Amino acid sequence: MNFEFRAIYWREMLKFFRFKSVLFSSLIQPVMWLAFFGLAMSDSFDKLTSLVPNEAGVPVVDYLSYMGAGIIAMDVLFSSLFGGTTLMFDKKFSLLRETLASPVPRFHIILGIGLSGVTKAFIQTFIIIGFGKLIGMDFFEGFTLAQTITAILGIMLLVAVFTLGFLFLSGSIAITIENPEGMQSILTLLSMPLFFISNALYPIESFPDILKLLSMFNPLTLLADGIRYFALGTNFSVMGNHYVYTTADIAFSFMGLIFFALTMLSAAMWRFNKVDI
Amino acid sequence: MTGNVIEVNNLEHSYGSLKAVDNISFTVKQGEIFSFLGPNGAGKSTVINILTTLKKLQKGEARVNGYDVAKDSKSVRRSIGIVFQMLCLDHEMTVSENLEYHGRIYSMPKKERKERIDELLKLTDLESKRNTLAKDLSGGMKRRLELARGLMTRPAVLFLDEPTVGFDIQTRMRMWEYLREIKREGTTIFLTTHYMEEADQLSDRISIIDHGKIIVTGNSDELKNTLGKDLIYLETSNNKTAAEILRSLRSVKSVTEDTKSLRILIGEDVTHVLPQIMEKIRGEGIDITTVNIKKPSMDDVFVHYTGHELREGDDKEKPQGKETAGVSE
Numbered sequence: 353m354n355f356e357f358r359a360i361y362w363r364e365m366l367k368f369f370r371f372k373s374v375l376f377s378s379l380i381q382p383v384m385w386l387a388f389f390g391l392a393m394s395d396s397f398d399k400l401t402s403l404v405p406n407e408a409g410v411p412v413v414d415y416l417s418y419m420g421a422g423i424i425a426m427d428v429l430f431s432s433l434f435g436g437t438t439l440m441f442d443k444k445f446s447l448l449r450e451t452l453a454s455p456v457p458r459f460h461i462i463l464g465i466g467l468s469g470v471t472k473a474f475i476q477t478f479i480i481i482g483f484g485k486l487i488g489m490d491f492f493e494g495f496t497l498a499q500t501i502t503a504i505l506g507i508m509l510l511v512a513v514f515t516l517g518f519l520f521l522s523g524s525i526a527i528t529i530e531n532p533e534g535m536q537s538i539l540t541l542l543s544m545p546l547f548f549i550s551n552a553l554y555p556i557e558s559f560p561d562i563l564k565l566l567s568m569f570n571p572l573t574l575l576a577d578g579i580r581y582f583a584l585g586t587n588f589s590v591m592g593n594h595y596v597y598t599t600a601d602i603a604f605s606f607m608g609l610i611f612f613a614l615t616m617l618s619a620a621m622w623r624f625n626k627v628d629i
Numbered sequence: 630m631t632g633n634v635i636e637v638n639n640l641e642h643s644y645g646s647l648k649a650v651d652n653i654s655f656t657v658k659q660g661e662i663f664s665f666l667g668p669n670g671a672g673k674s675t676v677i678n679i680l681t682t683l684k685k686l687q688k689g690e691a692r693v694n695g696y697d698v699a700k701d702s703k704s705v706r707r708s709i710g711i712v713f714q715m716l717c718l719d720h721e722m723t724v725s726e727n728l729e730y731h732g733r734i735y736s737m738p739k740k741e742r743k744e745r746i747d748e749l750l751k752l753t754d755l756e757s758k759r760n761t762l763a764k765d766l767s768g769g770m771k772r773r774l775e776l777a778r779g780l781m782t783r784p785a786v787l788f789l790d791e792p793t794v795g796f797d798i799q800t801r802m803r804m805w806e807y808l809r810e811i812k813r814e815g816t817t818i819f820l821t822t823h824y825m826e827e828a829d830q831l832s833d834r835i836s837i838i839d840h841g842k843i844i845v846t847g848n849s850d851e852l853k854n855t856l857g858k859d860l861i862y863l864e865t866s867n868n869k870t871a872a873e874i875l876r877s878l879r880s881v882k883s884v885t886e887d888t889k890s891l892r893i894l895i896g897e898d899v900t901h902v903l904p905q906i907m908e909k910i911r912g913e914g915i916d917i918t919t920v921n922i923k924k925p926s927m928d929d930v931f932v933h934y935t936g937h938e939l940r941e942g943d944d945k946e947k948p949q950g951k952e953t954a955g956v957s958e
């Protein structure tokens with residue numbers, strides 16, 4: 353068994369902590385999302401929906417907590433989607449040469465970069481959960497310690513698979529494309545539908561059927577739903593919509609994300625094996 | 630193995646319809662410094678890239694450190710160190726981190742990594758720069774760091790693709806010192822260059838390569854001796870006609886026209902030939918403005934075998950004065 357991916361991981365993390373500006377912005381970004389977008393939106397949403405009757409006996413969750421799950425998903429989406437960009441520069445400035453000329457299998461390069469992305473995603477997830485709890489997000493409300501730990505582990509697992517999927521995607525694009533502008537526009541183009549056709553930030557119950565269907569398969573929806581399952585429980589209502597998550601739902605989220613990540617992994621392997629020096 | 634660290638047989642490589650490497654064969658012996666000398670586009674990097682398994686071998690056979698380049702690329706990779714033509718350091722990492730990363734991707738144990746980094750920083754005089762970011766090094770230091778990196782895993786062969794291109798002569802000579810030191814430690818070195826002096830002064834053996842073919846191989850003295858003991862340089866009022874006259878003489882082996890002068894290769898003792906030549910040319914009413922006799926240099930060898938000067942590139946060493954100075958020592 354080889355562990356060369358650890359070398360790649362080491363370098364990525366070293367540079368993550370070296371660039372103070374990048375480090376700082378990636379830590380502060382989720383807090384800003386929550387603080388500005390989250391608080392502003394949740395106040396107005398909660399006012400608007402306070403008149404909608406809730407079903408009796410169903411625990412009510414405020415919008416901030418509903419959205420908190422989505423913010424984790426969004427934040428992780430953006431950092432992993434743009435996370436591959438460094439690869440493009442590494443290739444452009446022939447930094448990859450050394451690694452590509454070494455005995456390290458290409459798979460290890462992808463894996464090392466993927467795992468470093470997962471680490472960064474974990475850090476961001478914890479910041480959001482921590483800061484969210486501070487400003488009144490109802491994650492893990494009424495959970496025992498064991499339940500909380502299980503829930504956090506579940507969330508981490510989902511976040512990891514999701515991040516790997518998008519990093520593989522972004523890495524495949526980065527290794528294929530030559531110029532930063534092209535990369536930027538492709539990523540922006542990709543992020544739009546992902547962002548809007550999902551239930552990350554708002555319920556999709558009133559979406560047109562076709563969008564609702566699409567959204568069901570959107571990795572962002574899968575992740576947001578998964579996080580809600582673990583953080584908010586299996587039965588709650590928000591803004592008049594009654595949510596019931598079954599074991600089948602969470603299994604669907606997991607399977608969907610794993611399928612997505614594996615597909616993207618094979619895309620990345622295909623692109624990486626094509627890289628010529 | 631037969632003492633040959635590199636064995637290449639009938640190697641060919643094409644980019645589309647362009648044959649960049651055309652039926653090349655050569656061997657590099659254990660412990661020697663072997664150079665590919667050739668102009669831009671000769672195919673030097675292509676050969677290096679095939680031998681280092683970065684480019685797929687298309688046709689022919691190549692073995693490095695006993696391993697087949699096509700079949701056993703992993704073992705080849707473990708046996709070699711590379712200094713690429715283009716600088717490729719991670720500028721955001723320090724000198725020692727760059728080495729550390731290299732040690733890690735080659736799975737060197739931690740203790741060995743540390744020891745080797747210390748050794749190499751000493752060898753390349755970069756100890757005081759240990760914690761400097763690579764981007765803050767001078768050009769020569771960056772190259773030395775790449776050299777150190779190439780040696781990190783104690784490779785059997787070190788490949789260097791134009792290691793001193795663009796450097797001034799002092800920096801270049803300093804680099805040669807390091808390479809000689811590395812050779813003393815037993816590492817075989819394969820390098821490409823388009824600097825005559827580099828091939829001449831540093832290498833044990835040289836292959837002159839042009840248009841994808843090896844024109845000639847030998848050590849510096851052998852190559853020069855094939856041109857005879859002396860060369861005559863003439864500047865006349867009419868070089869073209871003078872060249873024609875000279876070509877008709879039996880004692881003259883070949884004549885090449887440079888921009889200003891004629892380079893005359895002779896088969897006999899210069900003391901007899903020169904008066905004869907001068908008389909003949911004057912007899913045709915051509916004035917001789919300058920006469921120069923010198924020992925054949927690598928430059929002359931190159932011109933003789935390729936039929937053209939090695940003029941391409943950014944060579945600053947081109948002015949004639951310097952060339953002569955290089956040989957006179």
Ligand SMILES: Nc1ncnc2c1ncn2[C@@H]1O[C@H](COP(=O)(O)OP(=O)(O)OP(=O)(O)O)[C@@H](O)[C@H]1O
Binds near residue numbers: 668669671673676
């Ligand atoms: N990737 C490529 N695609 C197409 N042609 C190429 C490629 N790489 C090299 N060539 C061509 O192959 C020939 C040999 O190139 P190569 O880089 O091996 O020469 P070189 O001797 O290293 O030159 P230099 O001194 O400029 O580095 C050149 O004509 C070059 O244009």
Ligand SMILES: [Mg+2]
Binds near residue numbers: 673674675790
């Ligand atoms: Mg080259």
